[in-house]
Amino acid sequence: MADTPGQDRNLPASPRKLQKAREEGQVARSRDLGHFAAIAAGGAVLVALAPQLTAWLQTLLADALHFDNAALAHPDAMIERLGAMGVKLLWIVVPLGALMAGVAIAGSVLIGGWNWTLKPLAPKFDKLNPIAGLPRILSRQQLIDALKACALALVLGTIGALYLRGHIETFGGVIAMPLPAALQQVGSTVLGGLMLLLLALAVFAAIDAPLQHHLHASRLKMSHQELKQEHKEIEGNTEVKAKIKVRMREMSRRRMMAAVPKADLVVMNPTHYAVALKYDDTKMAAPRVVAKGADLVAMAIRDLAKNHQVPVLQAPVLARALYAHADLDREIPAALFSAVAQVLAYVYQLRAALAGHAPMPGELPTLAVPAELDPHNEAAP
Structure with a gap:
């Protein structure tokens, strides 16, 4: 020096x-x-x-x-x-x-x-x-x-x-x-x-x-x-490192948003959380989270999904649990298999009804989400 x-x-x-x-x-x-x-x-x-x-x-x-x-x-x-x-x-x-x-x-x-x-x-x-x-x-x-x-x-x-x-x-x-x-x-x-x-x-x-x-x-x-x-x-220079982190987050967000049109459905808590799920039974052992976000990012995921005819379901408890406990590009937790299976089944019935192959399903059934996985539940640890 x-x-x-x-x-x-x-x-x-x-x-x-x-x-x-x-x-x-x-x-x-x-x-x-x-x-x-x-x-x-x-x-x-x-x-x-x-x-x-x-x-x-x-x-x-x-x-x-x-x-x-x-x-x-x-x-x-x-x-x-x-x-x-x-x-x-x-x-x-x-x-x-x-x-x-x-x-x-x-x-x-x-x-x-x-x-x-x-x-x-x-x-x-x-x-x-x-x-x-x-x-x-x-x-x-x-x-x-x-x-x-x-x-x-x-x-x-x-x-x-x-x-x-x-x-x-x-x-x-x-x-x-x-x-x-x-x-x-x-x-x-x-x-x-x-x-x-x-x-x-x-x-x-x-x-x-x-x-x-x-x-x-x-x-x-x-x-x-x-x-x-x-x-x-x-x-390393802190300013440069901060800019690099911002750049990496932006690139990660772009990759995440690019995966939304290919998702099977988006689960939302109307204005706060959105989680996009993808499931291919020939390649995946369980549904995978391809995108998730809160607030403005959640709104962007919702709008992008609607623009590409991806079903958007209002399931507040499940959306909060997925956002809090499921990692991006990872399979959902085993405790949420049952609830996500109910949502997927409802989406498949809806698609079949829209195609004229089955009657229109009723309201989304009550989802089996464990109370301890809901971050807004006061009894959750």
Whole structure:
């Protein structure tokens, strides 16, 4: 969702915006925590393997300082020896570097979680515009990062300078020591300085990790307008949805009215309800409601039925019961089978009489409509 300048963003980011930010590579990350974790892991490995590394360095240095006449006679042999020593050093440096990189990545994942996306690698040509980039350079995030980096460099530099100043004599005295003792002395001295640097990095990491969480949440805060717009995108515009519902109701009504001319009869409560029924004993197990309506719709069903010579019978109780309990395009309830059968029989007799095949039937008999199905019955539940 695009940010709109001038909006007061004081609402926390919605889950949808957080997910979109993750897809774009925007997650909370703490560089200080990664630096601390990497250096701590590397230092721990060096301390744990200090005896083995000391012995290995002694052997390597002794081999490097050993010369013979063949080596002096062939200058290429010196280059080969140097290459062999470099390969041996890589066997230590590469695994240690890989371990430190893995620990740094794990520390970064610990803050913002694992996030795999290629969107940050996509070219963004708008970033090339220096004028558009000025607000980013002068933003609060950049200012905090710059001040934090300067403070970290100043603290680490001060600790390193003070430590070297306090141990300058120790480093000077190493020259007069035998090689094994010198290596041990340098290792213990460097370890002490490394512990001080790690302590400073731990303090910065403890501050930076929650700070990055807070800054990330602040960057993703939303305004009321953005929240409303997101809700519209998810749920759909209410006005459009209302128009769609009206359109669907209109289409449904047209289909319903188109079925009225094919109905066998229309049962009415004179001015309020109308229900059109269709029954085909070869295709239907029971009569089916093909149209129903109230008030103006009922009048429209009645007029359409009369225009197409569909019988319209006044049966108020049955019309109310059918309207209340029978669904459109569904068979009538079983409790109304008897009453509807009486009405159909009366219609068939009427048609036969009009065709001259039978005498004219009398008044419509009293219909067997259960009282509980009449919505106007006060005793109905």
